Amino acid sequence: MDGYLGIDVGSVSTNLVVLDENEEVVAKIYRRTQGKPIEAVQAGLTELEDLLTEPVNVLGVGATGSARHLTGVVVGADAVRNEITAHAMAARHAQPDVRTVLEIGGQDSKVIVLQDGIPIDFAMNTVCAAGTGSFLDHQSSRLGIPIEEFGGIAMTAERGSQIAGRCGVFAESDMIHKQQVGHPTNEIVYGLCQALVRNYLNNLAKGKDILAPIVFQGGVAANEGMKRAFEEALEQEVTIPEHFNVMGAIGSALLAKRIMSRTDNTTHFKGFHSADFEYKTSSFGCAACANSCEIIQIAQEDGSEKGDVLARWGGRCDKWDLAPTSITQA
Amino acid sequence: MAKPSERVITIPRMGTLQLMLEDMFARLDVKYIMPPPSTAKTLEVGVRHSPEFSCLPLKVTLGNFIEAIEAGADTCLMAGGCGPCRFGYYAQVQKEITKDLGYDVDWIVLEPPKKGFISFLRTFKKMAPHRSIRYIWRQVLISFEKARHYDSIEKRLLHNRAYELEVGASEKAYTEAIDILRPAVSKEEIAELAEVALKHMDESVAMDKTKDVLKVGIVGEFFMLLEPVVNFDIEKWLGERGVMVDRAVYTTDWIAPSLANQVGGLSKEEVSKYADKYLSHTVGGDGQQTIAHTVLYVEEGFDGIVHLMPFTCMPETIAKSILPKVSKDLDIPLLTLVVDEQTGKAGFITRLEAMLDMMWARRAAKAGHDDWIPAGAGTH
Structure with a gap:
């Protein structure tokens, strides 16, 4: 079977999918990055291969997410693109007439507005933790409730407690106050979902037209309480696509397919066993000017002391930049 | 003496x-x-x-x-x-x-x-x-005149870079062009060497003028626009990815905002003409200019606008809250980047990449085909 591989390596989760020629998901992996993107990708590839019921001839590989460049080097990606484009691509694939994509991940959140299948506006939050999944993660541990159960508990609440969602610190002291005066836990849990939605709509989506059909994706879409809070706030139906937590990876596989279809190039994919290669990342301070940039270098072990240097980046200028040669100039 | x-x-x-x-x-x-x-x-x-x-x-x-x-x-x-x-x-x-x-x-x-x-x-x-004051003033005016030409040369760099066949060639030509003009002393020399310098910008660099390029206008607070160190040299980043860049203000426009013959700036009347529909009075700094330039870039057929501002800048915060309406009304992609001391480059780049993809996709859609990644756009 021919197929395309998409990999999305974010700060919290690492997702991989294999799509077949008809752009259907054949296998998918959602796992934690745990601060080790290379290991996460390698382990993910091995797991993904185990899931495949028949061997897949990979025709193209896409990488996205904040570790996309690193991932591109490690697996030999053909398309290295930003996660906003990847998410828009995947949302449109799941729902061709989508107008609004709400995406909330562990450390960031996005809103993408589409018209006739074309993205026309977007915003991305990476600054305010109160507008991302880490907000719920943090409060759930404070409440002693596993994050997986959060959504279910939120759904049992008749109403949500009023919790200030503007800032993670305010929210926490507000929440503790509600606990101390006796608010039921499920109402506090749902109140937190509402606070996150309010923060998202007031900051990130401010000034944007949130038009239906609305697709809600990213890891936080696993939380039914969030879907409910969005629907109540927007007074519109919100759809969660089947593969909501691996949409970035799907989008990146779709992008790889498009790019490969336009060239005669064969894929640079190193194979599912690129997990077997040993990669070494090292850093050094550049002494050329007072910026003292920290340069990161990625090398593949080849028995030599330094290894085979594949890529280098991290400087303010391009003095040390070494782009991976594998990446197709489509 | x-x-x-x-x-x-x-x-x-x-x-x-x-x-x-x-x-x-x-x-x-x-x-x-x-x-x-x-x-x-x-x-x-x-x-x-x-x-x-x-x-x-x-x-x-x-x-x-x-x-x-x-x-x-x-x-x-x-x-x-x-x-x-x-x-x-x-x-x-x-x-x-x-x-x-x-x-x-x-x-x-x-x-x-x-x-x-x-x-x-x-x-x-x-x-x-x-x-003498008289002597000083005369020299200041000549220096200013020369600086106008420096700005025109820089503007040419921003326009040409998108078409260069070899990455970095225009920048090299720019450094050389500045060196051509630098020794000019008299008004006549300045005029003559400025022409040579501009010609050098166009002729010493191999360019493909038939190349399909995006046009992006950069607006916002003047220091953010003029100092590449604080804006991560955004013009170079865009130019090397096939984007023809135009900037709302050049050094001499900032020095003398009320004079005619601005390199990129607008006169008071022009600011009023283009901005009034959205913001009819000054809000300090460059707030109103930001709106005016945005409207003008749309009229000139640009593909998108990048708005740069320092965090806590009041005039630009006002402009920022008005720009979404301008963007919607005039149907133009717009990206506001707020810069502060700790801003990492990666977040900027991700947004700019997405913006480029969006502009190419819109262009393709207008041409009647559904192709998100154009030939020649490269992989970021």
Whole structure:
């Protein structure tokens, strides 16, 4: 079977999918990055291969997410693109007439507005933790409730407690106050979902037209309480696509397919066993000017002391930049 | 003739500003030290000694002054101002800070001529007491004229870079073109060499003018636009990805916003003409100009707008809240990037990449095909 591989390596989760020629998901992996993107990708590839019921001839590989460049080097990606484009691509694939994509991940959140299948506006939050999944993660541990159960508990609440969602610190002291005066836990849990939605709509989506059909994706879409809070706030139906937590990876596989279809190039994919290669990342301070940039270098072990240097980046200028040669100039 | 002053003057760094001032100081026989190029260390020094809530331009330029003083400067030349933007009192704040730090330096604050033309001229006299006011003014005007040409050459770089066949070729030609114009002294020489320099920009670089390029206009607060160190050299990043860039303000436009023949800037009447529908009065700084330039870029057929502003900048915060409506009304992609001391480049790049993808996709859709990634757009 021919197929395309998409990999999305974010700060919290690492997702991989294999799509077949008809752009259907054949296998998918959602796992934690745990601060080790290379290991996460390698382990993910091995797991993904185990899931495949028949061997897949990979025709193209896409990488996205904040570790996309690193991932591109490690697996030999053909398309290295930003996660906003990847998410828009995947949302449109799941729902061709989508107008609004709400995406909330562990450390960031996005809103993408589409018209006739074309993205026309977007915003991305990476600054305010109160507008991302880490907000719920943090409060759930404070409440002693596993994050997986959060959504279910939120759904049992008749109403949500009023919790200030503007800032993670305010929210926490507000929440503790509600606990101390006796608010039921499920109402506090749902109140937190509402606070996150309010923060998202007031900051990130401010000034944007949130038009239906609305697709809600990213890891936080696993939380039914969030879907409910969005629907109540927007007074519109919100759809969660089947593969909501691996949409970035799907989008990146779709992008790889498009790019490969336009060239005669064969894929640079190193194979599912690129997990077997040993990669070494090292850093050094550049002494050329007072910026003292920290340069990161990625090398593949080849028995030599330094290894085979594949890529280098991290400087303010391009003095040390070494782009991976594998990446197709489509 | 009296003896030249023993002062050693310095200025803050801001894009090509030092090209003009080097020329002017040389004409007036004034000794000067340019601050070393702004680096992470400059910012660190500036941040450490600045009020926390002030904007990035104050912090970076304070860092420049301190580094220049350490290198031997004894007089700081800074622009003043009298708008509702905080910039007007930055010179005074920086003066107090350097005093508190124990630096024994003199400050010359150049207030805009509309606050009094005679005192404006006297400020120059302070720099060059051995020259007559008449002589000084004549030289200042010639220097300014030369700086206009420096700006035109830079503008040509922003336009041409998208078409270059070899990455970096236009930038190399730009450095050479500046060196061609630099020795010009008389008005005639300036005019002649400026022409040679512009020609060099066009002719010494292999370009593919038939290439399909995106056109992006950069608007916002002047310091963010003019100083590549604080904007991560966004123009170069875009240009190398096949984007023809135009900028709302060049150094001389900022120095003399009311004069005609602006390189990129707009006259008061033009600002009013293009901005009034959305913002009909000044909001300090460059807020109204930002709106006007955005509208104009749309009229000129640009594909998108990048809006740059320092965090806590009031005029641009107002513009930022109006721009979404402009963007919606005029159907133009717009990206606001708020810059502060800790802003990482990666977040910028991700958004800019997405913006490029979006502009190409719109273009393809207008041409009637559904192709998100154009040939030649490359992989970021």
